[in-house]
Amino acid sequence: MIKLVATDMDGTFLDGRGNFDVSRLGAVLDKFDKAGIVFAVASGRSLLALEKMFQDFSERLVFIAENGNVVKLGNDVVFEASFTAPQYTEIAQILLESPYMNGYDFLLSGENGAYVHExxxxxxxxxxxxxxxxxxxxxxxSGLTDKIFKVTANFTEETVRQGESWVNQALPYVQAVTTGFKSIDIILRVVNKRTGLEQLCLQYNLDQTEVLAFGDNLNDYEMLDFAGVAIVPENARDEIKAISDKVIGSHEEEAVIAYMEGLVD
Structure with a gap:
């Protein structure tokens, strides 16, 4: 029986405008509560952004933010991993040196905010x-005092995989992974969304066979590979469809929330 449902946001749970049906989610969470199912939001977005997005449900779900670098249950952060200042300044310099980078099209995501170059x-x-x-x-x-969990960078759809490879070859302590069709997230190599699921399984004493995960992109790969059941929307990358147990409708059709409703009907 499924006891933990985790879903990626952009391209998976959210529609093309970045929205979701608040009333439908509320009804699903009512049923999840009765069935003893935990709902986890698993995203590359920052914790600040996710808490704002789900402010009506913050006490009824858990967060895996920053591609696994921050895991929060209720009021407690139970796991976090951040870059050192020398590491994130080096990442910024490597991006500026990349032949695939367009100027300063990157951002550092921190605990209290996000930072772009002037x-x-x-x-x-x-x-x-x-x-x-x-x-x-x-x-x-160099003067930032915030914890920096992740660096995100934009390329073009044609160069994003080359940009990803460039960063991975230049910096052995990071993992750059494609999150959209022209963007990458750069995080510590030892951390990903699977890390978040593993932390939640420890917190709730669950086996991975009791986990169902939804995702569409390469930053979801480890999470989907870990989950007992992996479900992906039809708009997912082919590499993600290849490891899935089932392909459902598009994120534009709210296929994920519909599948969640079916779990508890």
Whole structure:
């Protein structure tokens, strides 16, 4: 029996406008509560952004944020992993040296906010501010006092995999992974969304066979591989479909929430 349901957000649970049906989720969570099923939001987005998105349900779900770098149950952060200052400043420098990088199209995601360079293009800042809270422009990254969990960077759809490979070859302590069709997230190599699921299984004394996960992109790979049941939308990457147990409808059709409703009907 499934006791933990975890879902990616963008391209999976959320529609193309980044929304979800609040009333449907509320009804599902009512049924999950009665069935003893934990619902986990598992995303590359920051904890601040996810808590704002799910503010009506914050006491009824758990968060795996920053691609597994932060795990929060109720008011307690039960796991976190962050870069050192020398590490994130080195990552920024490597991105600037990359032949696939367009200027300063990258952001550092922290505990209290997110940080872009003051030379970042205004269109990039406007775009990335849709996904991160408290985005601040800074003259350099060496003076930050915040914990930095992740660096996210934009390329083009044609160069994103090359940009990903460039970072992985240049920095042995990180894992760069494609999260969208032109973006990558850079996190510590030892951490991913599977890390978050493992932490939750420890907290709730669950076996991985009791876990169901939804995802669509390469940053979901480890999570889906770990879960006893892996379900993906039809818009998922082919590499993700290859490891899934079932392919359902598109995220535009709210296929994930419909599948969740079917679990408890």
């Amino acid at each position: 030379k970042a293009d205004s269109s990039y800042v406007e775009f990335i501010s849709q996904y991160y809270e408290n985005v601040q422009s800074v003259p350099d990254f």
